[in-house]
Amino acid sequence: MRRLLALIPTLLFASLIVFATVRMIPGDVIDMMLSQNDLAADKLSREQLVQALGLDKPMAEQYLIWIAGILKGDFGQSLWQSTPVLELVLQRLPVTFELGVIALAVGLVIALPIGVYSAVRQDTVGDFLARSFSILLLAVPSFWMGTMVMVFPSIWWGWSPEVNYVKFGDDPIQNLKQMIVPAMVLGASLSAVTMRMTRTMMLEVLRQDYIRTARAKGLNQRLVIMRHALRNALIPVITLVGLQAPLLIGGAIVIEQIFVIPGMGLLLLEAVNQRDYPIITGVFLTVGLAVMLINLMVDLSYGLLDPRVRTR
Amino acid sequence: MTTAARPLLSVRNLVTRFGRGRGAVTAVDDVSFDVGVGETVAIVGESGSGKSVTALSILRLIPSPPGRIESGEILFEGRDLTKLSEREIMEIRGNRIAMIFQEPMSSLNPVLTVGLQVAEPINVHRRKPWDAALGTAKQLLGRVRMSDAESRLRAYPHQFSGGMRQRAMIAMALACEPRLIIADEPTTALDVTVQAQILDLLKDLAQGSRCSLILITHDLGVVARYADRVVVMYGGRVVEQAPARELYANPRHPYTRGLMASVPRLDGDTSKRLVPIDGQPPNLARLPAGCAFAPRCRQATDLCHRERPALAEIGPQHQTACWLETPAHV
Numbered sequence: 001m002r003r004l005l006a007l008i009p010t011l012l013f014a015s016l017i018v019f020a021t022v023r024m025i026p027g028d029v030i031d032m033m034l035s036q037n038d039l040a041a042d043k044l045s046r047e048q049l050v051q052a053l054g055l056d057k058p059m060a061e062q063y064l065i066w067i068a069g070i071l072k073g074d075f076g077q078s079l080w081q082s083t084p085v086l087e088l089v090l091q092r093l094p095v096t097f098e099l100g101v102i103a104l105a106v107g108l109v110i111a112l113p114i115g116v117y118s119a120v121r122q123d124t125v126g127d128f129l130a131r132s133f134s135i136l137l138l139a140v141p142s143f144w145m146g147t148m149v150m151v152f153p154s155i156w157w158g159w160s161p162e163v164n165y166v167k168f169g170d171d172p173i174q175n176l177k178q179m180i181v182p183a184m185v186l187g188a189s190l191s192a193v194t195m196r197m198t199r200t201m202m203l204e205v206l207r208q209d210y211i212r213t214a215r216a217k218g219l220n221q222r223l224v225i226m227r228h229a230l231r232n233a234l235i236p237v238i239t240l241v242g243l244q245a246p247l248l249i250g251g252a253i254v255i256e257q258i259f260v261i262p263g264m265g266l267l268l269l270e271a272v273n274q275r276d277y278p279i280i281t282g283v284f285l286t287v288g289l290a291v292m293l294i295n296l297m298v299d300l301s302y303g304l305l306d307p308r309v310r311t312r
Numbered sequence: 313m314t315t316a317a318r319p320l321l322s323v324r325n326l327v328t329r330f331g332r333g334r335g336a337v338t339a340v341d342d343v344s345f346d347v348g349v350g351e352t353v354a355i356v357g358e359s360g361s362g363k364s365v366t367a368l369s370i371l372r373l374i375p376s377p378p379g380r381i382e383s384g385e386i387l388f389e390g391r392d393l394t395k396l397s398e399r400e401i402m403e404i405r406g407n408r409i410a411m412i413f414q415e416p417m418s419s420l421n422p423v424l425t426v427g428l429q430v431a432e433p434i435n436v437h438r439r440k441p442w443d444a445a446l447g448t449a450k451q452l453l454g455r456v457r458m459s460d461a462e463s464r465l466r467a468y469p470h471q472f473s474g475g476m477r478q479r480a481m482i483a484m485a486l487a488c489e490p491r492l493i494i495a496d497e498p499t500t501a502l503d504v505t506v507q508a509q510i511l512d513l514l515k516d517l518a519q520g521s522r523c524s525l526i527l528i529t530h531d532l533g534v535v536a537r538y539a540d541r542v543v544v545m546y547g548g549r550v551v552e553q554a555p556a557r558e559l560y561a562n563p564r565h566p567y568t569r570g571l572m573a574s575v576p577r578l579d580g581d582t583s584k585r586l587v588p589i590d591g592q593p594p595n596l597a598r599l600p601a602g603c604a605f606a607p608r609c610r611q612a613t614d615l616c617h618r619e620r621p622a623l624a625e626i627g628p629q630h631q632t633a634c635w636l637e638t639p640a641h642v
Contacts, residue, residue, distance in 0.1 A: 209419045216405055
């Protein structure tokens, strides 16, 4: 609980930065609105528009109004559609969350076994191939891989990922079929670093005295690895996965764009293009909170893996 | 000093090397010794003398690569351990031969409970389910004189003191009632006050079950008190081997004598000054052509520097590898 309360100042600080930087983006929402024909037809004057959107007030006041609103659960409204930001975010959050979770799962499923294998078979052909594979994954940007996955199957087999998004609640199978390819692309790029970390930590742990003890007890290789080595090796790997959370969200934005998945990323991208400040700040704040919560969970998970942390 | 017809363990001409080609190091060079049933044999030497590698070689726990047993035999209960398959040697490890390591701090897995680690050999070798194995583990913790065994089972190693951890290691070693326990400097990392407790415990428990003991140490005080027979190693070779009493009464190799002179003795003349052995332990990668101890030996002759002396019988069960003890010496 104390840890949760400690998040509040961090979040406040983050909100200040988010609020300020968003307004530093070149270009102005007013200019964009006025340049659109239908709005121009309304013959709204520039001043009227500015006033209506509350952008005439000093920056500090705008910030206080915004924060006060958030404390009441009101994240403001979209400048364009007058939809509540909270509603938009809550609509999109589960989509990105699902993408992230599947990507993370895919990443770990690729990274952990290969990382362990690579360490156990250190300096063999298998290890070499695994390491080359991870470097390949590291080198290939996910937007390129995403594009290739879109383009080549459609050329070769006339197959392309579904772009009409189906909600998980409506048709789980169809939804998963749709999510799995983007999630794999996203997960693959994340797995590279995790794989290398797993290998390094595993090699480190396998040199420890307690591994020799385990072998001296007559345990077979599988028990030595799974029971004695893996848990020790995973402790730093979990930290790394936690640190990757922002990366995952950043990657999700790109991937959502390519596969037209209506998640937070796509929402953010549209909002930035339209300079829809309340949405941008709303998305950033949500993402910031998510990253902090993930890190908190990572910290707490140490206790499960490492008894030395638990009793402290 | 058993007179059993066949020793429990017989190491014959063991050679263990690390690395290949020109950089190769012979850590154990032509080492032979026997361990009788119920006997306690001490292997004594400085760090780098090859005593730990000898111990690890017996259970084939040498990290490989780079290490490997190059030649020799390790006969245990009539089988040559060097020729066993990985599966067969696994059945011996922790079951027929158990090992206790030097660092109780790092030799226990930090993320597993002590109970699980003590019960594990029983689970693996006796194929007992966990609850039964943990029940036995509890008894074992009692046997190593840990109070409150029930709650100790659920504790983690970091909650234990060094002495307690070593007790847990002993309990683990005893789990499957092995015929031989190899203890690699089991008390070096412990407080002096705890050392004797642990060794007494180990000796008692081993004797109680007619289990043989190989005690690896650099401490001659330990040897005098606990060992039946002593193997002195230097530079990867055995330089002297004798029953403990005989060795103390009549040390023949200059290195053994040096060791004795450098250790305080309460039973002897306490007014005598301790005499350190000059120089450094040898670099195994660049051993001299002759006797490895020659560069540090005050009595060394040309021959000592030139040719390596072989281990020779100089008395009943007493062998040494020194030119000064060989009649052919000129």
